[in-house]
Amino acid sequence: MPEHIDSATNEQSKFETLQxxxxxxxxxxxxxxxxxxxxxxxRRLLNASPVSxxxxxxxxxxxxxxxxxxxxxxxxxxxxxxxxxxxxxxxLHIAEWSVQEGIEHETKLTVESSAxxxxxxxxxxxxxxxxxxxxxxxxxxxxxxSLERRIGMNVRARAQMKQPQVWLGMxxxxxxxxxxxxxxxxxxxxxxxxxxxxxxxxLSTRVARAVVNIAMPQIEGHTLLDPCCGIxxxxxxxxxxxxxxxxxxxxxxxxxGARENLLFYGMPDVVSIANLTExxxxxxxxxxxxxxxxxxxxxxxxxxxxxxxTGRLAPLQVIISTEPLEASLDAAGLQLxxxxxxxxxxxxxxxxxxxxxxxxxxxx
Numbered sequence: 001m002p003e004h005i006d007s008a009t010n011e012q013s014k015f016e017t018l019q020x021x022x023x024x025x026x027x028x029x030x031x032x033x034x035x036x037x038x039x040x041x042x043r044r045l046l047n048a049s050p051v052s053x054x055x056x057x058x059x060x061x062x063x064x065x066x067x068x069x070x071x072x073x074x075x076x077x078x079x080x081x082x083x084x085x086x087x088x089x090x091x092l093h094i095a096e097w098s099v100q101e102g103i104e105h106e107t108k109l110t111v112e113s114s115a116x117x118x119x120x121x122x123x124x125x126x127x128x129x130x131x132x133x134x135x136x137x138x139x140x141x142x143x144x145x146s147l148e149r150r151i152g153m154n155v156r157a158r159a160q161m162k163q164p165q166v167w168l169g170m171x172x173x174x175x176x177x178x179x180x181x182x183x184x185x186x187x188x189x190x191x192x193x194x195x196x197x198x199x200x201x202x203l204s205t206r207v208a209r210a211v212v213n214i215a216m217p218q219i220e221g222h223t224l225l226d227p228c229c230g231i232x233x234x235x236x237x238x239x240x241x242x243x244x245x246x247x248x249x250x251x252x253x254x255x256x257g258a259r260e261n262l263l264f265y266g267m268p269d270v271v272s273i274a275n276l277t278e279x280x281x282x283x284x285x286x287x288x289x290x291x292x293x294x295x296x297x298x299x300x301x302x303x304x305x306x307x308x309x310t311g312r313l314a315p316l317q318v319i320i321s322t323e324p325l326e327a328s329l330d331a332a333g334l335q336l337x338x339x340x341x342x343x344x345x346x347x348x349x350x351x352x353x354x355x356x357x358x359x360x361x362x363x364x
Contacts, residue, residue, distance in 0.1 A: 022058055023056065023057070023058055023075045024056070024057055024058070024059070024060055024072055024073060024074055024075060025054050025055070025056055025072070025073040025075065025133070025169075025171055025173060025178065026042070026046065026054060026055045026056075026057065026063065026069050026071070026072050026073075027053060027054050027069070027070045027071045027073075027133055027134065028042065028050065028053070028054070028055065028066070028068045028069045028070060029053075029068065029070060030068045033342065033343045033344060034068075034206075034207070034210075034342055036340035036341050036342070037207065037210050037340050037342050037351060038050075038068045038210070039340070040214055040338060040340045040351070040353070041066060041068065041210040041213050041214050042055050042066065042068065042069075044213060044214045044217045044353075045059070045061060045065065045066060045213050045217050046059045046061070047059055047217075051136075052134075052136075053133075053134040053135070054133070054134070054135065054171065054173065056173060056174065060072075060074075062183075062185070063183050063184065063185030063186075064185045064186040064187075064188050065185075065213065065241060066185075066209070066210070066213060067187070067189050067205075067206040067209045067210055068210070069185050070184075070185050071133070071169065071182055071183060071184055071185060072182070072183045072185070073133065073169040073171060073178065073180050073181070073182050073183075074180040074181045074182075074183070075178050075179075075180045076092075076179060076180035076181065077089070077092065077178070077179045077180065078176045078177065078178050078179075079176065079177045079179075080175075080176060080177070081177070082147075082150070082151070082177060084177075085151060085170070085177045085179060086150070086151060086154050088179075089151055089154040089155055089179065090154045090156070092155065092156065093156055126157040126158065126165060126166065127157065127158050127159070127160035127163075127164045127165045127166070128152075128155055128157045128158070128159060128160065128164050128165065128166045128167070128168055129159065129160060129161055129164035129166075129167055129168070130148045130151060130152040130155065130159075130167075130168045130169070130170065131144075131148065131167065131168070131169050131170075131182060132144040132145075132147045132148050132169075132170050132171070133169055133170065133171040134171075135171040135172040135173045136172055136173055136174070136175075137172050147170065148170075151170055151179070152168075155168065166181065167181065167182040167183070167184065168180070168181060168182055169181070169182030188209075188240055189205040189206055189208075189209045189237060189240075190205070192205045192233075192236050192237065192240070192265070193205055195231075195236065195261040195264055195265070196260055196261060196264050197231045197257035197258075197260050197261050198231065199230055199231045199254075199257070201292065202230055202231055202233050203233050203234065203289065203320070204233075205233060205236075205237060207342060207349075208233045208234045208236075208237045209237040209241075211234065211287055211318055211320065211351060212224070212234060212237050212238045212241065212243065212287065213241075214318055214351070214353060215285040215286075215287050215316065215318040216238070216243055216284070216285050219241065219242055219243050222243070222244065222284040222285070223244045223245070223246070223283045223284050223285075224238055224243055224244065224245040224246070224283060224284065224285050224286075224287065225245070225246050225247075225248075225279075225281075225283040225285070225286045225287070225313060225314060226238070226245060226246070226247040226248075226286075226287050226288075226289075227247075227248050227249075227274070227276040227279055227286065227288060227309075227310075227313075228248075228249055228250075228276060228288060228289055228290070228291055228306075229247035229248060229249050229254070229255075229258055229271055230249060230251075230254045230257075230258065230289065231254060231257040231258050231261055232247060232257070232258030232259075232261045232262055232271060233261075234247070234287055234289070235247045235258060235261075235262065235267075235270060235271065236261060236262065236265060236267065239262070239265075239267045239268070239270070240265070240267075245270060246270050246271075246283070247270055247271040247272075248271060248272050248273065248274035248276070248279065249271070249273065249274075250273065250274070250275050250276070251273075252273055255271050255272065255273050258271045259271060276288075276306050276309050276310075277305050277306060277308075277309045279309065279313060281313065282313065282314070283313055283314040284314060284315070284316065285314050285315075285316040285317070285318065286310040286313055286314040286316070286317045286318070287317075287318045287320070288306065288307075288310050288317065288318070288319050288320065289320040290303065290306070290319065290320060290321045290322075292321075292322050300328070303328055304328060304331055304332055307319070307325075307328055307329060307331075307332035307334060308332045308333065310332075310334070311332060311333050311334050311356040311357075312356075314356075315355055315356050316353075316354070316355050316356075317334060317352075317353075317354045317355070317356070318351065318352070318353055318354075319334075319350075319351075319352040319354060320349060320350070320351055320352075321349070321350045321352065322347075322348070322349060322350070323350070324350065325350065325352055329352060329354055333356060333357050333359075334354040334355070334356060334357065335354055335355050335356070335357045336352060336353075336354050337353045337354060337355060338352075338353045339351065339352050339353070
């Protein structure tokens with residue numbers, strides 16, 4: 001997590017320095033066919049609604065968590081005008097940087113009055129790069145580069161365009177200029193496209209990762225079940241994020257494929273052959289990708305029993321289907337919270353976020 005910053009007392013300062021970055025800006029992008037999925041995932045992860053190109057949130061997550069998030073900006077400074085931002089940046093010292101948990105470089109920032117001198121580092125030894133992000137005001141490429149030069153020349157460190165030790169970001173959002181440390185996301189899910197076993201109707205790794213995040217925005221101390229795991233696409237994404245997940249499938253060939261894929265990525269064997277309706281135990285969330293193909297269609301009674309089982313196994317469910325399910329969810333005792341659509345040509349997937357009704361009606 002980002003470290004605290006020290007700020008010198010300056011009663012005449014009109015600027016705000018955040019002692020700890022309790023606000024973050026996340027930049028994101030998605031294809032229009034996945035816009036609903038992206039919005040639902042970001043709201044679940046960040047507890048905030050996205051606007052045009054960014055989300056402002058008090059929740060801190062790795063930008064590599066979501067397949068749609070590109071960057072996270074830790075907000076250290078705010079200013080009402082560019083002139084104020086320039087002055088505040090001149091007081092900014094990059095005091096030290098270190099590796100935290102082998103994942104991200106965390107940097108301590110200090111703000112000092114003009115009478116103070118920092119003894120903790122040599123400015124010429126620290127390198128940085130500043131990026132101007134898309135915010136509330138449309139900016140051209142030239143506008144962004146000009147702002148980067150204008151503000152960057154006030155940073156008391158050495159600019160390095162290719163391999164900086166620290167990335168800084170700035171953005172105009174909610175009527176203010178914001179500046180802080182910038183973290184770049186990594187497209188982890190793309191690496192999972194190389195798995196040895198594939199299936200034509202399996203979720204894409206991007207969709208699978210988003211669905212996992214919708215089901216389990218908080219990881220620590222929570223358990224997830226994927227009772228129709230197929231070749232393990234959801235399992236791979238969940239395990240790569242450190243989620244305690246269990247998978248099963250009635251099809252032995254699917255389970256074999258899932259095990260091969262898990263082994264390929266050095267992940268534990270968390271899958272077994274089992275019938276969803278006969279599973280026992282208790283989990284925090286269930287992801288159910290209802291089986292379908294061109295040769296077989298689930299009977300209504302069978303689908304109802306599967307939905308009822310998810311309500312018995314966990315209080316929260318994320319159901320994936322290729323057709324409307326409102327009546328079936330209601331009959332199974334599941335309360336619909338939200339639904340989103342994922343479109344690909346003429347094909348549509350539905351993602352249903354539900355919870356078990358407190359009255360228990362419809363459950364087995």
